[in-house]
Amino acid sequence: MPLLKCSPRGRVLSILSLAAVLWAGSGAASEQCPPDSRHWPFDEAGGQGGFAHVQLQRGEAVLADDPLQPGNRVARLTAGPKKKGKVGKADYVHRFEPLPAGSVILMQARIYFPPGIPLNSVILMDLECASCGLETNPGIRLYLRRGLLRVDRSKVGIKQPFLPTVPRVMTAGVWHELSWQVTLGAGEDGRSLVTLDGEVISDARGTTMLTQEIVSRHMDVTVREQADRFQIGLTANSNPQAAEMLLDDVRFCQL
Template structure:
C-alpha cells in the first residue's frame, strides 16, 4: 500500500476507535488476498491473476472481464464470505483501484455486498458501480426500487491508483441504514435508506463481499487492477 493510502486508511480506522473494536482483515498484496482460505473466484468470460503493479514494483491483482454477450455480463471478481451481518451492524470496505488508460469507466460494478443465504434468488444486496466514471450505489436488488440517483461524486482518473471506501450501516425501511462512499479519503456520496434485502427480518442480512469487476455491461473487454483491500465489520 502506498504511504498516502496507508495514512488515509489509518485515519478512517482511528475515527471509529471509540466504538466497539471491529473485526479487521487487511490484505496488503495480491498473494496475501489470494491466500484467504475460503476465497472464491468468479470468472464468467473473465480472468483474475496476480500481475505487476502498472505503475509500481509490487504484485497486485488484474481483473479482466469480457464484453456482455447473449445477455450475460462479463465477471472477474473475488468473493470473500463472512458471518451474516443484520440490522444495526456495520461494514466498511476499503480498496485500491486502478483503471488503465483506454478502459471504459462506465457500467462497471466494483463492490457487491450481498446475501448468499437469504433464501432469495439472485443474491440480493447493494452494488457500488461506475457510471460515466462516477461512483454510484445501486439498490435495485434489495427492493429499493432504484439507485440513489446521485451523480455528485467526482470522476475517477484512469492511469493512477484511487482509494475507494464504502462505509455501510445496515438497516431497513423502518430503521434506515446509512451508506457513505469516500474517494481518496474525501466523502463523495452520503445516502440514507434501506441497505438490507427486503426479506423477513430474521433473514435480512449480508454475508459476503464481491470485489473486482462484478459485472461488465460494456460491449468491450474492461480491465481493472486491485491493490490492498481492508474489510472491517461491526456485528
C-alpha cells in the first residue's frame, strides 16, 4: 500500500492540528478565572479578608505582612490542634447561588506554610452544600497527606479519594499556586482537576457532589443535588499541634 504524501503546507497544518488536539486535551489545566470573578487579595480587607464569613474553632484569622515580598498584605490563619475529637479551624467562607450538576467551578489561591508547620492532615478547600437537606454540609475536600494533595469524598458517601498521579509535594517556606477545578456530577460526569504551580498533579473522574441515589441507600430523605459553599484556609487541622498558613490572591468563579 503506497504511503500518503502531503505538501509542506499540509504538513504544517497537520502539526498545527495535532497541537490543537493536545492543547484541547490539557486545556482545563490552563483555565483561569476572569478578571471580574470573585477575588480576595487581602490588601485592605480587615480581619475577615473581604469574605462575608470566617470560621474559627480554636483558631485565628488576621492580616499580616508577606515574609517574602515586603509591602504585600496577606491573610495569616492559625488553627489549634485536634482536642477531644474536635479539629482546629481557621478558614474563610464564601456562599454562592446553588449550582447544579454539570456546573464547572474553579478555585484558586496562593498558599504559604511557614517552616516547621506540619504539611499533613490539614484540609485546605471545601466545596460543599449547606442547603441540600442534610446537616452534615456534604461536599468534597482538598487536603494534604504527607505533603501530597488529594481529594476526600467521604462526606458525599464515596470512600475512595482522588489520589495524586504526580508525586509533587507542597513544601514550607515558599509560595505555592494552587488551583482546583471541579465539574459537579455523578459517576463519570464528575471531574476533579488539581494543579500545583502550573503542573497537573491529579485529574480524576467520579462523583463530586451529593446525589439522591447515594442518600437513598442509607435514609429516606429527599436532598437537593447542588453546591453552594466554598471554604478556604485551614478548614480542619487534625494534627496534635497547631497549624499555620498564609493565604493570598484567592479566586472563585464558575466557568
